[in-house]
Amino acid sequence: MTTKPPAGHGSELKWFKSSHSTDDGPACVEVATAPGTVHVRDSKNRLGPRLAFRPREWAAFVSYAAGR
Numbered sequence: 001m002t003t004k005p006p007a008g009h010g011s012e013l014k015w016f017k018s019s020h021s022t023d024d025g026p027a028c029v030e031v032a033t034a035p036g037t038v039h040v041r042d043s044k045n046r047l048g049p050r051l052a053f054r055p056r057e058w059a060a061f062v063s064y065a066a067g068r
Contacts, residue, residue: 017043
């Protein structure tokens with residue numbers, strides 16, 4: 001996992017908002033995929049920090065979170 005993608009990496013990504021996020025709620029997550037990387041950011045702070053995961057790491061997290 002990295003905490004921020006390389007400079008210039010992000011505006012060309014197509015971001016998708018989580019189906020569990022609301023426009024007025026505190027939990028707003030967006031995800032974008034690129035070859036070999038899954039990017040995650042706070043939809044309320046689009047220029048703020050982002051996380052980047054390898055697909056296998058992201059799949060493990062989603063599987064874990066879905067069971068909670």
